[in-house]
Each structure stands twice: as structure tokens, then as C-alpha cells.
Amino acid sequence: MIKTILFDFSRVILLPKDENYLGGLNDLHKKLKSALGYSLIDYLYLNEPLLKKLKNFKDKFNLCIFTTGTIQNEKPLREILDKIFLDIFTVSNIGPKTDPNSYLKIAGIINAPPEEILFIDDQLKNTKAAKEAGLQTIHFQSNDQLFKDLDLLDDGI
Structure with missing residues (x-):
């Protein structure tokens, strides 16, 4: 039974306003951050439908993030994320997302067997x-697809 849902951040929870932008969101943020008048919300937005759904999941699952960058630490984002997610893990503290040992390390930190963790990421x-x-996994492609998968999970409780 799933007890923890672990989310990727960029392109699952945080999305680019320009749907044609294919680069990394952390790279974009770092590049633009030093520009005069830069505002994160001019280029990126939170996946509000997903966050709304997750607020309803907080009582049923432990919700965490595993991300490659640091954009989630920006104050306007962090204030929102801290209300929903128990913990945010980064590759700088855990290890690469392409290494199975990174997920085992997270499982150890949160004291959960790997099979009780669902990981959602846009990268296969x-x-x-x-x-x-x-871990159990879902390859994120769209909210519609993810919501169907999460509804099945919720029905299984």
C-alpha cells in the first residue's frame, strides 16, 4: 500500500509559461534571476490543479519532493510548498535521480519501505x-493522465 508520494518538481509541479520552452527550469531561473525586473511568475507557474488535488491527499499520504535544482527555495514558491509537502529532497543532498540508491536513501530518511513509495516524474x-x-512509479505526461492514476490510488485506500 502506498503511504508516501514523491514528486519531481520541475515540469510536474512547476511549469514554464512558454509551452515551447524545452530547457531546464532551474537553468532558466538562474539565467534570468540577475536580470533587472525579473519576476519568476513572468516565466513559470505552479501547477495549481495538481496542488489543489494534493491538498486533499495530505491526510492520506506523506507528500515529498525530489528535485535536481534549487528554484523551489525561492520565497514565494517555498511558502506554498511548505503547506503541502513534508520534505523536499535535492540531488545535491541525496544523489542523482538516475541512481536507484538515491531513492533508497530517501526511503531510509523517511523510514518507509521502497514499495510503499510512489515516485512521479516527467523523465523516464x-x-x-x-x-x-x-518504488512504484508514474511517468508524468499531463494532469489528466496523472489525476486518473491518482484517483485509482485514492480509491484503493
């Missing part, structure tokens, strides 16, 4: 590594 190479570590 990351979900593959999580699966190798024993």
Missing part, C-alpha cells in the same frame, strides 16, 4: 531508476 530515466530501487 528517473522513473526507471526509482523502479529499480523498488
Whole structure:
């Protein structure tokens, strides 16, 4: 039974306003941050439908984030995230998302067996590594697809 849901941040919870932008969101943020008048919300937005759904999941699952960068630490984002997620893990503290041992390390930190953790990421190479570590996984492609999968999970409680 799933007890913890572990989310990727960029392109799952945080999205680019320009749907054609294919680069990394942390890279974009770092590049623009020093520009005069830069505002994060001019280029990026939180996946509000997903966050709304997750607020309803807080009482049923432990919700955490595993991300490659640091953009989630920006004050306007962090204030929102801290109300929903128990913990935010980064590759700088845990290890690469492509290494199954990183997921085992997170499982140890949160004191949960890997099979009780669901990992959601938009990168197949990351979900593959999580699966190798024993986690259940969902490859994020859209909110519609994810909500169907999460509803099945919620119905199984």
C-alpha cells in the first residue's frame, strides 16, 4: 500500500509559461534571476490543479519532493510548498535521480519501505531508476493522465 508520494518538481509541479520552452527550469531561473525586473511568475507557474488535488491527499499520504535544482527555495514558491509537502529532497543532498540508491536513501530518511513509495516524474530515466530501487512509479505526461492514476490510488485506500 502506498503511504508516501514523491514528486519531481520541475515540469510536474512547476511549469514554464512558454509551452515551447524545452530547457531546464532551474537553468532558466538562474539565467534570468540577475536580470533587472525579473519576476519568476513572468516565466513559470505552479501547477495549481495538481496542488489543489494534493491538498486533499495530505491526510492520506506523506507528500515529498525530489528535485535536481534549487528554484523551489525561492520565497514565494517555498511558502506554498511548505503547506503541502513534508520534505523536499535535492540531488545535491541525496544523489542523482538516475541512481536507484538515491531513492533508497530517501526511503531510509523517511523510514518507509521502497514499495510503499510512489515516485512521479516527467523523465523516464528517473522513473526507471526509482523502479529499480523498488518504488512504484508514474511517468508524468499531463494532469489528466496523472489525476486518473491518482484517483485509482485514492480509491484503493
